[in-house]
Amino acid sequence: MSRFITITLVVGHFLGPASGWSRQSVSGPMETQLMRAIDHTLRQEYWAAESVFRLLAEEYPNHPAANLYWAGMLQARAEDYSELPDRRRFDSLLIVADEKAQRLQSREETLAEGLYYAGSVLSYQSYVSSSTGEWFRAVTKGISAVSNLNKALARDSSLVGCYVGIGTYNYWKSRKTQFLSWLPFVRDDRVEGINQLRIGFRKGTYNRYLSASSLIIVxxxxxxxxxxxxxxxxxxxxxxxxRHYLHWRAVACEQWGRLEEALTAYGRLLENLKADTNLHAFRRLQCNLKLADIHLRLGQMDRALEYARVTRDYAPNSFPEHLRETAAQRLAEGRKIEQHIRSLGAGSR
Incomplete structure (x- = not known):
């Protein structure tokens, strides 16, 4: 397994657990407010989402949902803005969520729900471990997460949000051990994993918008x-x-070979990136270079050169420290594209 498994597992848990909200202890005003906070997150209105999560944590101090999804929102915002997450806040929210999940497990009537939230916490912890290079801890946390989710689903089949984490794990576990599939004791669960993710996406109403991330990537x-x-x-x-779904739609079109459609998709993403003043230039740089590369493959040299020229506007030290090495590589790619076009005698001078 790789970091990609843990990334998609945690994304799936943040974007796909809404079906668990149908539980009796998450209903009425609490469910409405949770939906509102997730809606703000998907609209990338992070400060509004945080305000709702904070209020929910105060109003429902015995339930883990607000703390768990609050941590998920912080991670989603960090990914969106290409920032380092606030680990102290992130970890503290997960610790509190886990404590509340353990208390839910102490009562038979809330045991399944407690297992569900405990599994979700473990998924996030697996992701954090992978991001810091603690691979053994990441894998063990991920396995424990799926174990909890399977137990929760066995006790309560209505918790269809569990399928998102389980399906993601099953697919990537088999995908990364594909070279061993000829062995009789190594199962290929990729098809099953995809079908489980489809269940997580299709069941319910609101949560179908939230569980799509892992399914698209798979x-x-x-x-x-x-x-x-x-x-x-x-x-x-x-x-x-x-932006998350704009990006993955563009990736799907590109890998499908529909390059003109990919240009439209990446162009739509770039306009969105330009419109948000909270974003620094790194993601715009990446998107410009992707557009340059696709135009180059289509033989549209002038347009490729136009997008590649963005490298002239930046120096590696203009980016946050944690992005400088990657930014330097991207800037070099842009210069290489520009030099290649000029070596062909193409492109405007």
């Missing part, structure tokens, strides 16, 4: 590009400015 890896685009479009119909 479908792209499996070469099911048309379905990946369809799932992304379903989310973007409600959240047309969500």
């Amino acid at each position: 479908l792209i890896d499996a070469g099911e590009y048309a379905e990946a685009v369809d799932v992304a479009d379903a989310v973007l119909a409600k959240y047309p400015s969500n």
Whole structure:
């Protein structure tokens, strides 16, 4: 397994647990407010989401949902803004969520729900461990997470949000051990994993917009590009400015070989990136270079040169420290594209 498994596992848990909200202890005003906070997050209104999570944590001090999804929102914001997450806040929210999940497990009537939230906490902890290079801890936490989710689902089949984490794990576990599939004791669970993710996406109403992330990424890896685009479009119909889904829709089109459609998708993403003043230039740089590369592959030299020239506007030390090495590589790629076009005698001078 790799860091990619833990990334998609944690994303799936943040974006896909809404079905668990149908539990009796998460209903009425609490459910409405949780939906509101997640809606703010998907609209990338992070400060509004945080205000709702903070209020929920105060009003429902015995339930782990607000603390768990608050941590998920912090991680989503960090990923969106290409920032380092606030580890102290992130870890403290997970610790509190886990304590509350353990208390839910102490009562038979809330045991399944407690297992569900405990599994979700373990998923986040697995991701954090992978991001710091603690691979053994990341894998063990991930396995424990899926164990809890399977136990929760066995006790309460209505917790269909569990399928997101389980399906993600099953797919990537088999994908990364594919070279051993000829052995009789090594199962290939990729198809099962995709079907489990489809259940997580299709069941319910609101949560179908939230559990799509892991499904799209898995479908792209499996070469099911048309379905990946369809799932992304379903989310973007409600959240047309969500950069996460704009990005993965563009990736699906590109890998599908529909380069003109990919240009449109990346162009839409770039306009969105330009419009948000809270974002620094790194993601715009990446998107410009992707557009330059696709135009180059299509033989559209002038347009490729136009996007590659963005490298002239930046120096590596203009980016945050944790991005400087990667930014330097991207800037070098842009210069290489520009030099290649000029070596062909193409492009405007």
